[in-house]
Amino acid sequence: MPATKTERLVNLVICLLASKQYVTKERLRATLEPYRECPTDDAFERMFERDKDELREMGIPLETGTNSALFEDEIGYRIPKDSYNLPEIRLERDEAAVLGVAARFWQQAVLAGDASSALLKLKSAGIEVGDISQSGIEPRVRTETGAFEPLLQAICDRRPVAFRYRKSGEVEPAERRVEPWAIDSWRGHWYLAGHDRDRGADRMFRLDRIVGEVVLLAGHLSAPVPDDMDVHAKVADFAWRQNRNVGSATLRLRADTGFLLRRRATECVPEVRDGEPTGWDVLTVPRNSGMAGWLAEFGPDVQVLEPPELRSAVVARLRAAMEGNGLAASDEMTHTGTPDVSRAVPAGVQVPGSRNGSGSERAAGSTAGQAAGQTTGATR
Amino acid sequence: MSGAAAQVRRLLNLVPYLLEHDGAKLTEVAAEFNVSEKQLRKDLETLWMCGLPGGLPDDLMEAHIGEGGTIHLENAEAIVRPLRFSVREAVALLVALRALAQLPGVADRDALLRAIAKLEEAAGERGAQASQRVTVAFEARATVLDRIRQALDAGRRLRLEYFVPSRDQVTERDVDPMRVILSDGHAYLEGWCRRSEAVRTFRLSRIVAIEVLDVAAEVPEAAEPNDLDEGVLRPAADDPLVTLEVTRHARWVAENYPNEGVEELPEGGLRIALRAPDQGRILRLVLRLGADGRIVDPPALADQVRKTAAEALALYGDEGESGGDGDDGVDRAARGAA
Missing domain, CATH: 3.30.70 (Alpha-Beta Plaits)
Structure with a gap:
């Protein structure tokens, strides 16, 4: 029953937060009802191990230690308040007023949930989070590419990754193993900067050229992430370097x-x-x-x-x-501007000059407008 | 994350929230935590079972729902502060604020920078460091953004000289500004265009000249801001469909043009379906692609390309009729990655 588990976990957090000293496992079993009701020691051990893992996954700083040098084998647990608590943040009114923008910024992106929960924490800490939309600015970012989420995780956790990558103009994607440093959005595209392990050199990648899944590899980064790296400048330089x-x-x-x-x-x-x-x-x-x-x-x-x-x-x-272009169409069509589907070459007929033999494929029924084109919606 | 884990996180935040907002209404709190009112009531019932161990009546929390659906939480001193930011939360907050602060001439820049510094401190070392590793840049010129801000603040009309690339023209228009949109790496002005009598979006980098007029802006009440969920330059569903085929050297077309579907072809080529409100743009694209792309459909547009290319070649006389294999291979490489 999820409700019971929720109660158990919340009570465990409260119990460990309230104690200044390390609380031993035995004491937890005696104190908390769900643990007390475990039929065997094994059942309790399993339940407690899972609970600890879940709390740590939630980012709760669960510490292990002993209260006394004399009883070193008496392992206990606690959650130090100063590690758990959101630190005191004193924001001026105008500083708090701009924060709301963060939620809308990620609205279409994988960090949407994290942005709202961060703002909710600030509100719970008594900060009156405002919304800058009143000043008429509406920022948005998109992370449509599936590579963003695992790369973000790898960067947060400082883990190496592997993925298949198709370089511009290449037919087959190649396997790459990369120590990710940073991701940057420039002109609407996401880029990854990192160290390519196999090439032994720093490299830039476009996230939308990653084919398939990004896998987080075991182990750590072989070198520290460069501190002073200005990724944005690197990306700009990378995208334009051959355009001198x-x-x-x-x-x-x-x-x-x-x-x-x-x-x-x-x-x-x-x-x-x-x-x-x-x-x-x-x-x-x-x-x-x-x-x-x-x-x-x-x-x-x-x-x-x-x-x-x-x-x-x-x-x-x-x-x-x-x-x-346009070999299969007659002059007349050009003049009238009305595509005449009946004149399209039948499927399977090789059109002279067409490539890949696909010049004969025409979607029947298209009634596209003339090339002069009318603008609808946004002005481009 | 399991359902229980999500609820635990929520409850750990709900307690300090309710302590901070005594008397908050069920509906408001449910909206704030993005749960149904029914779920919120369940959460509050769960809190009655939570508290300090000991089994004394005062040890457990009491979540009362008063008249008019106001919530009052008692005996909840065990959790007075929210849990500190996760690394991802720190990234979400700081990256968004920095992206806005780096815009030249953005309002409240000073406040943004001060807020960023304080949140960095609260985020701790790991969160602050990770947040430095994600950056989002929008391109906007300070002077243009500044004028738009002036007009928005004072409720004035703007006069723009605006470049339309697909028509290779600079047009003049009066626009009553509604808002500034930052999306896909660019900044846009959304406003009521007096000339077309409709809501229009203008990319700031294409505004050639801008002037704040001494005329009050009049945005009609019926003017609907564009829905941004699908991006700013979203083709309409009834825009004509164009099908292109490109070689592997022009795969960037699929990356740079919002499209309706991409199909792989042999040798790394692609067949791309685009909705194009303005086919002039597609015409130009296909001329640029040369041997690396062709229009499959509609035939009339393919013909237009052929005719336009033939007219252009006529300028070169004999040279345009035969031979010559000029290849500026660097043009392809310039768009390459890694």
């Missing part, structure tokens, strides 16, 4: 387009041919290593002039996009 500026690029840009390019441009002059403006501008922009993909996004609004390797990289992307 590498010289500059010269582009033609159609007038009134490419707002973000213009913002970054170090130079922007209207293009003139035979004394007439052409409706294009010529820009010089700092070039970074990931730029070809970005420039391809602008489609017919951008033409790369220099350098040649960037120019051919953009051309290659555009050609691939042209060849890989």
Whole structure:
């Protein structure tokens, strides 16, 4: 009966909290009714061992020791008040007023329960926890990935972990054994920083690239967690490290387009041919290593002039996009903007130029709108 | 945790709570502890069986329910303080407060920092240390956030120049601010957009210019704040569905775009279903992907990609028609991890 067990555990806590001295097992058996009623010593031992484990799992500081040096074998138990009690916290009114935000912050995340129980403890300690929502800020964080919970546990307990991890661009995930240091959310993604045991080096991981379960390994960390590590800076550095500026690029840009390019441009002059403006501008922009993909996004609004390797990289992307898309659709469909499902290629027919042979698969019945697209809901 | 363990934790907290809030109502306390009123009554009955050993009448707690459902707890001096924070509780509190405090120009920053310092001390060494190991950063520019705060505090209308990437346009709009949302690593302004006469969400990093107008904000009573449970930029269920296939080099698409389902393909590729309110965004994405992605459905959008790419290639003349295998492999690596 859970009720009985609850009473027993609460009474055990109260009994051990109330005593300044260590209480021996024999005394507990004589004092607490459920223990007294155990039919045998064995039954009592089993029950008491389980109870101790449960209290410790709840984070209750149950200590073992002896009262006297003369009777060292007389092991007893106690819960010291100063270890058990939430310490005195004196918060000013404005300090208490901001605390409520913590509960809403984790609302969609695995720490939701911990945030509310922490706030409840503060309220039980007489603190008037306020809610910052009155000042109009609504913070949220999400921990959708299943790896967050075990990694958090590993970090709290300082335990090594093992998981399978798929690096960007790799087909098969590989086994990794890692001593986790910290987890960081940056631009909406969770990252893990730690020491990779097999590679003998510090590594960063994205939690959403972990495949399957994170297993907590036995044993301890082989080295202390670096104290001064600024994980956030590491993550930012990691995510952008290969995106350094590498010289500059010269582009033609159609007038009134490419707002973000213009913002970054170090130079922007209207293009003139035979004394007439052409409706294009010529820009010089700092070039970074990931730029070809970005420039391809602008489609017919951008033409790369220099350098040649960037120019051919953009051309290659555009050609691939042209060849890989829309072969099965007729010109007429493009003009009317109404997808005509009946014209879709029957399943199983290999479409020339399509890859993986899957170009023939079309979800029947789709009546998606035209590409110009209307915005619904949030503005993006 | 067993049902009994959860109840023990609750009771150990309920006792000091009731001592601190003598006369609190059943309904309030049940809501505070996130249990039903029926469960709370059971908890209170259990307390009658708890107390100091000895069997004297005064040793056990007495949880009385008075008129109007007010609770009065007596003989409960055995547990006057709540149990100290667990490591996880310390992490939950401190990480949330620090995430807010690191925002430039957040209101009450000073109070946040003072509260953090005091809670760190109360959390003990292990809790405080573990909490340093989890960080959440939101990106927001101080000046923009500051103006929004001014407008919210004074109840004023804002004029924004707002960049819409999918249309590659900067638009001007007047917005009556409702709140600031921090989510998915970004800060957003939610407000009543006068132009579209609807509630709209604006990412702060896309606000090009912002001005507090000398006009009172008028948020209509019918304006409903967005439900944040599914994230800020949540596609509507009736947005058109787009199916993409990407190679293993573009798996990041599934990581970066909220999607309706992902299917594994051979060689590490993925088939991704997206709901896209604005297909211009998808068009741009597919142009960026080049050989690493293609639209499977709808055919009209695939055609649009083809046509747009062809127009762009025409700019390059002969060069756009043949050969040339420019590969900026670093573009892929830039998104890689570990």
